[in-house]
Amino acid sequence: MAEVTGNSALAKRFDEYLTQHRMRHTPERAAVLQRVLSTSRPFNIESLRAMLEADSYYVSRATLYNTIELLIDAGIVRRLKLDGNHASYEKVVSNIRIRLMCDECGKVKETRDPNFIAFINTRKFTAFNATGFDLYVTGTCSTCARKLKRMKRLKRDNK
Ligand SMILES: [Zn+2]
Incomplete structure (x- = not known):
């Protein structure tokens, strides 16, 4: 890259x-x-x-x-x-960003993964000169995961 x-x-x-x-x-x-x-x-x-x-x-x-x-x-x-x-x-000389995005609150946090970056650096694309790489990892942040767990428990207890 x-x-x-x-x-x-x-x-x-x-x-x-x-x-x-x-x-x-x-x-x-x-x-x-x-x-x-x-x-x-x-x-x-x-x-x-x-x-x-x-x-x-x-x-x-x-x-x-x-x-x-x-x-x-x-x-x-x-x-x-x-x-x-x-x-x-x-x-390491490339513009590679890995971001963790929470599906619940939309918060985005940038993270680093040297192994993943090293792997991406080895990739070549036909008829394309890559200058950067953006990866969004979707899921739930720890704050929202706790909130969801609490809500689940409340629902269960109210039954
Ligand atoms: Zn969240």
């Missing part, structure tokens, strides 16, 4: 992710993020480390692995299965 999610949007996403998970915004995490965003090719821990060292930035392997895991969880990086023992990664 075409590159439509800009680096600033991805940087903002990581910022929000760290805040949401009450994690610190460390200089190391910022440096790794910037390096990952600036490359459009797949990379592995060693090549990422070399790129950082070229900028005179030294980050331990443990910190690198740790930060990559966070970037994967935040939907910014995905793992590629290229060569058995050495994991490769690449930046």
Whole structure:
């Protein structure tokens, strides 16, 4: 899928992710993020480390692995299965949105699913250049589910 999610949007996403998970915004995490965003090719821990060292930035392997895991969880990086023992990664660059829509109250909540996004990224469409993907998942939100349950119980008790 075409590159439509800009680096600033991805940087903002990581910022929000760290805040949401009450994690610190460390200089190391910022440096790794910037390096990952600036490359459009797949990379592995060693090549990422070399790129950082070229900028005179030294980050331990443990910190690198740790930060990559966070970037994967935040939907910014995905793992590629290229060569058995050495994991490769690449930046996620697509405009894919997954939204949960409640049939009862109409509330819409955006959600992230890195596995689903990775799958959609592998799809190709005949005679069509995809630039985005929108998925609406319909159902009942937890608030409405509770309400419905309560109403059902009331009906039953009044019989
Ligand atoms: Zn609802």
